Amino acid sequence: MTRATPLWLLVTAQAVVSAASLVVEIVAGRMLAPHVGMSLYTWTAVIAVVLAGFSAGHWWGGRLAEKPAGQALRWTGGALLAGAVTTAGAVLILPAVAGWVLDAVAQPVWSITALTMLVFFLPSFFAGVPAPVLAVIAVATARRTGPAMGAMFAAGAVGAIAGTLLAGFVFISWLGSATTLVVVTAVYLVSGLLFLWLGRWRATGAGALAVLLVIGAGYLALAAPDPCDRESRYFCLRVEDISADPADPVRLMVIDHLAHGISARRLPEVQFTDHTAMLDRLSTLRAPRDDFTSFHIGGGNYAVPRAFAARGTGAITVAEIDPAVTRMAAEAFWFDPATATVLHEDGRRALLTRPGARFDIIIGDAFTDVVVPVHLVTQEFFQLAADRLTEDGSFLMNVIDHEDRLGALASIVATMRTVFPVVEVWTEQARPAPGQRVVFVVVGGQARTPENAIVARAPDPTRFGAFADDMVAQLAAGRGQVLTDDYAPIDRLMGRAD
Missing domain, CATH: 3.40.50.150 (Vaccinia Virus protein VP39)
Known part of the structure; x- marks a missing residue:
């Protein structure tokens, strides 16, 4: 069984997760710039990899949506906890692998794409999981299925717009890339815990360990050396x-x-x-x-x-x-x-x-x-x-x-x-x-x-x-x-x- 979930909560959750995932996409370009520059190649790789991650996540989320609602929500909550870890981990992984990837792959297009895939595919994959699960639950519990489905799609689009604007105009210039990803990590953590609670998840040692892992990854991301003396809206x-x-x-x-x-x-x-x-x-x-x-x-x-x-x-x-x-x-x-x-x-x-x-x-x-x-x-x-x-x-x-x-x-x-x-x-x-x-x-x-x-x-x-x-x-x-x-x-x- 699941707790009664009003449509407004599902719509809000979808908008928040979608916004957070687009923040990661914009920050990905900024984080890659100190290693490969900011070019058409960089943004092409970022957009392609993030969309690939979303697509794979949506596919897996669709598989999860066939499960009973409570079980599907618990899996979705776990996916967002994994998304939180990989998002915070991107701050640590990128400087660790960038030199090796760029040396191993000489062609710029492929080296940028490979580096982006290694660092940002998994955060996008896990962020793509909730959408089909929440949509199925919204349709199953709403009195009118058409408006419910439309609301879920609209929430995803509005969240994406909000995330893009917040990342480009607020977060990066005021918080910097690493801190922005830690904020996204916190959003994924809270959202994941919400889905686990809605799915009547009972706290276990493994669950507590997962939460601690997210918190630890966020702390390490904040403590990681900043490659920039100053991070502006542009550079x-x-x-x-x-x-x-x-x-x-x-x-x-x-x-x-x-x-x-x-x-x-x-x-x-x-x-x-x-x-x-x-x-x-x-x-x-x-x-x-x-x-x-x-x-x-x-x-x-x-x-x-x-x-x-x-x-x-x-x-x-x-x-x-x-x-x-x-x-x-x-x-x-x-x-x-x-x-x-x-x-x-x-x-x-x-x-x-x-x-x-x-x-x-x-x-x-x-x-x-x-x-x-x-x-x-x-x-x-x-x-x-x-x-x-x-x-x-x-x-x-x-x-x-x-x-x-x-x-x-x-x-x-x-x-x-x-x-x-x-x-x-x-x-x-x-x-x-x-x-x-x-x-x-x-x-x-x-x-x-x-x-x-x-x-x-x-x-x-x-x-x-x-x-x-x-x-x-x-x-x-x-x-x-x-x-x-x-x-x-x-x-x-x-x-x-x-």
């Missing part, structure tokens, strides 16, 4: 001190799983990475005057804006979507916010909503690893950037691609050539290793750079050179495709060949 941010001399600090900013910039306190004009060294030097060479104005898409550790400010260039504007990145740059990387106008919004939108603004230099520095903002590499965006340049202005952006493919670089060059009369490709003058990921800077403007080779400190003096014109034309014609807002498969173009 997992970390600062690493790489100083040779503690009295002369040099720091590295890590956003998600990638190094995004290095700065030294006493050397504001020196760059420590190839792409910022090229962006800095080429901007100075191509600027129409010494006090040139600049617009920077992406702040990172603000190394280039800081260098411009140290030299006394003209007005500096930075569009950095994440306020936490700017705060960290000011606190740990010696950036003075008073030296620039900082816009905490998307770079394309910032340009679009300021039709009267004109800049001598526009720099796109939002291109990292397999994570590429698609809307910042299209023909429409490049035309917008060109419209915001002064008569002799230049657009520069960093691009990363595999030496043996260059599909992304070729397509960006082909696209920029439809907008700018002159397009140049710059990189270090050194032979890359086979298959190596190479850093480029692509330049668009009205005229060529006065020099075809430069030396810049990165931090040691490094020689960079421009591709010959015929090589640029051949690259664009041979492998490039024009990227548009309608079709820009940049993730595929950047993917590994193996």
Whole structure:
């Protein structure tokens, strides 16, 4: 026998469990980011794995729903206790297996999918169990089966919406990923105990042990080391001190799983990475005057804006979507916010909503690893950037691609050539290793750079050179495709060949 269960309680329970399960889905993407980045691949893997878990859980829940109601509820309660353990365990399992999985599976798509499956399939599986059990009980006990079934489906959908909104807008930014999963663990624990009580479960030693296991897993998840110094709505941010001399600090900013910039306190004009060294030097060479104005898409550790400010260039504007990145740059990387106008919004939108603004230099520095903002590499965006340049202005952006493919670089060059009369490709003058990921800077403007080779400190003096014109034309014609807002498969173009 079961305790009398009103429809409102079943509907509420379904909504709460559904909300908790969608919180886990959103948090999964955030937790994976420090290991694999936040890309189309990451979200595709998360959504696919979570849906697979839900589907398998629904199938098993349907099998359980054939049992007598009390027995089905007891099984469902046990499944949610297991869901609580595996949800809390995800905080501990992910850092333990991430390195091994990523080393064992070289292809990014499969490595991300495998890692997601190992960590987040079981929490989703157990969260999928209650829906069919509760639906069958609701239909069996309600006076009108149609409205009861509709209410259960609606509750699942409303709960999913609420969980998505709470995770994205509240939990992650205020609690962080680990604490958010502990909250979900607590929700699963309470829900599981409710179902056990409704199913007239009698407390046993095994049951008490299961509850203690859930509590222990939650405690360990809270005590686990946090991979982030600061977790914002957008990124997992970390600062690493790489100083040779503690009295002369040099720091590295890590956003998600990638190094995004290095700065030294006493050397504001020196760059420590190839792409910022090229962006800095080429901007100075191509600027129409010494006090040139600049617009920077992406702040990172603000190394280039800081260098411009140290030299006394003209007005500096930075569009950095994440306020936490700017705060960290000011606190740990010696950036003075008073030296620039900082816009905490998307770079394309910032340009679009300021039709009267004109800049001598526009720099796109939002291109990292397999994570590429698609809307910042299209023909429409490049035309917008060109419209915001002064008569002799230049657009520069960093691009990363595999030496043996260059599909992304070729397509960006082909696209920029439809907008700018002159397009140049710059990189270090050194032979890359086979298959190596190479850093480029692509330049668009009205005229060529006065020099075809430069030396810049990165931090040691490094020689960079421009591709010959015929090589640029051949690259664009041979492998490039024009990227548009309608079709820009940049993730595929950047993917590994193996």
